[in-house]
Each structure stands twice: as C-alpha cells, then as structure tokens.
Amino acid sequence: MLFALFQLIGGVILSFGWIPQIVQIIRTKSVKDLNQKTFWLLFAGIGLMEVYAVSLALDGVGYAFLITNTMSLVLIVFILSLILMYRNKEK
Template sequence: MLFSVLQLIGGVILSLGWVPQIIQILKTKSVSDLSLKAYLLIFLGISLMEIYAISLAVNGAGLAFLITNTLSLCVVLFVITLILRYR
C-alpha cells in the first residue's frame, strides 16, 4: 500500500513537471527551441511502459503505475500536439 501511494505521488509530480513547459508554450506560442524528435522518443518510451502497466493492472497489480503512466502519456502527447500546432 505504501509503495502504491509513493508511486502515485511520484508519478503525479513527474507529470506536473511538464506544466511549466506547457504554460510557456501557450504564452509565447513558440516551440522553436523544442525538439520534436526528443518528445517523440519520450512518447515512445512512455507508450512501451504503458503496455507493461496495462499488463500489470490486468493481473491485479500496478494500478498506481498505470494511472501515473497514463497521465504522463497524455501530458507528453499534449506537448507534442502543441509543438506540431505552433511549428
């Protein structure tokens, strides 16, 4: 139980770490200093972890990992969308 709570807290903190970047993009409407390739690689890595998280959750373990990983996946996908929009 303790490790699930720690996973949730850590995952939420990691996901919220992207918020300042999102706010900066929305304010400036500039993504010239961001690498689309880097964000696509991050997205690929999180997507692969998402598959693993789903398999854990199906087997009755790792729900916290699935929740936080899904949140990170959505946030990174949003950054990629912003990069493509403001390019």
C-alpha cells in the same frame, strides 16, 4: 501499500512536471527551442511503459503506475500536438 503510495505521489509529481512546459508553449506560442525528436522519443518510451502498466493492471496490481503513466502519456501527446501546431505557424 506504502510503496504504491510512494509510486502514486512520485508519478503525479513527474506527470505534473510537464505542466510548466505546456504553460510556456501556450503563453509564448513558440516551440522553436524545443527538439521535437526528444518528445517523440519520450512518447515512444512512455507508450511502451503504458503497455507494461496495462499488463500489470490486468494482473490486479500496478494501478498507481497505470494512472500516473497514463497522465504522462496524455501530457506528452498534448505537448507534441502543440509542437506540431506552433512549428507549422513559425515557418
């Protein structure tokens, strides 16, 4: 139980780590300094981990991992959406 709590807290911290980037993109309306490939690779990696997290949850374990990984996946998708939206406006 203690390690699940560590995972949940650590996962929330890692997920919330994307918030400053999102705020900066929205505030500046600019993504010119962001490498889109980086975020696509992060999306692919987190997406694959999401499959594993679902597998763990279906086995009755790993709910903390599923929750925090899903949060990261949603935030990465949001960042990619912002990149696509603002990149087209900057050209």
